[in-house]
Amino acid sequence: MNERSEPTTGAAEPLAGGDRVDSATEAFVAHRNLLFTVAYEMLGSAADAEDVLQETWLRWMKVDMGQVRDQRAYLVRITTRRSLDRLRTMRRRKEAYIGSWLPEPLLTAPDVAEDVELAESVSMALMLVLEMLSPTERAVFVLREAFTVSYDEIASAVGKSPAAVRQIAHRARRHVDARRPREVVSPSQARAALESFQRALEARDLQGLLDVLAPEIVLVSDGGGVKRAAPRPITGADKVARFIVGGLGKAEVALTGESTVVNGNPALLVRVDGEIDGVIAIDVEGARITGLYYVRNPAKLTRIAAENPLTLR
Template sequence: MSDDLAPATGTFVALRNLLFTVAYEILGSAADAEDVLQETWLRWAKVDPDQVRDPRAYLIRITTRQALNRLRTLQRRREAYVGPWLPEPLLTAPDAASDLELAESVSMAMMLVLETLSPTERAVFVLREAFELGYDEIAAAIGKTPAAVRQIAHRARRHVDARRPHRTATPSEGEAVVKAFQRAVEASDLEELMQVLAPDVVAVSDGGGLKLNAMHPIVGVDKVIRMFLGSMQKIGGTLSTRPTQVNGNPALLFSFDGRLDGVVALRIEDRQVTGIYYVRNPEKLSRLERETALTLR
């Protein structure tokens, strides 16, 4: 590393986890977020840090622009995706669950809600609600006026509020529900599954065309139980599950005959499971081998 790049490198490294979180929340893909960070670094390395008044705001602005460009490309790719698309799950450190704001912001349930926004709405919502940027800063990042950003933020917040979990479980509540779900699944206990799953539970599975999955979300406790237990029989082998933490929330790793099959993340409200998100696509499981540091600050 040249002496000229040392200050820029130090600043970028210090903010890297924050910038990755920005890109990941906008894109829902860790692999694409890493590419965005690489593009951000290449642009940052050409800038004289001494001429930048606020490096944090400047780097978030570059990251947001690159993420938006990539998101528009990804949306076309996702239209051709085989079956339902789920965000790439990230193994997170235990202390991530204690940051309730972070845990809700990057949860699989919230990430799916963000998928229903337009690219610009998603970027504005993430920057405003998760990272608490001002309207002027967001306007500079997305090329809109502050007045337009304010309107977009209001529209996006109203849209998300209508779809987000009404009551997010505390870490202890979440762990208790996950354990109950784990016991019920391992024992194929229909009665306990009926107790732990909400009547209107929704199950979404993502195989990406590489593994078996339901081609549409399954709604209703009876249908979900039949689908879930039926899928495990089709996969075959001896099921084992292991608690873990994905995107700051409790989850389960599913293995058959000792081989990792996928990860199940749960949306929990009022001590019942209202959403099951089963990521089986092997191309999305690489981030379960090591923890990913996420931060909103």
């Protein structure tokens, strides 16, 4: 379906060239943070999300504003379609990726962590689960669950009937629910677990790590073939703790952790001899860490120097 099929309001007057450009620019800027969040949640890559926004902008500038009934819905539709196209090409890229693939971490404002719905929707854990969905399932899930887009609007965006979209949404939700954390903890509980982990990490304290790691913990590390990382996820507190301590290098190497907020959740910025080594995101249940996501690939650490505005509205 072509984006030009958006129904007219019937009452809009044609805009002069300069006025049309100004109006289109104003609308795009007003919704830019939302569009970036949509693209990022679908792709897991800020760089690709920015490319999608550029494509959305170029397409948007060709649209007849007099034919657009709902600018937000129209822009989300364009962004979704461009993201779907890119998702399919990214799948081939990921198949050739060296080791485990993790989403690109984003530094976010502390108040994002207080927005439970937003923080969960962009969490590393959930975005990793979304990687298991097909491109269409991911688009439907993201638009419906995170952005509460109507089934009719989603159907228009993904080129399916509303009935088919409902079935896809149900299937995707069931798949995600089976893999998402059983317990949602508060930001303060997550920070407390992270602080315990940080102390044990900096002290290279094996027992301290075992005390804060859940028995069933899973560690996923992403080095992109550039930095050392486990080729596959590691499961079990003892194996994870020994992998972490064994990978810290010589005792004289200065290792520090800095508490931060990544993807709306408490995280740790790790430095080795003062240089950024990576970002560790966590899952917490029952005061213990059940998931560790360590992004070390330098190409994925470009968005941790400045806060990235994310929004569901």
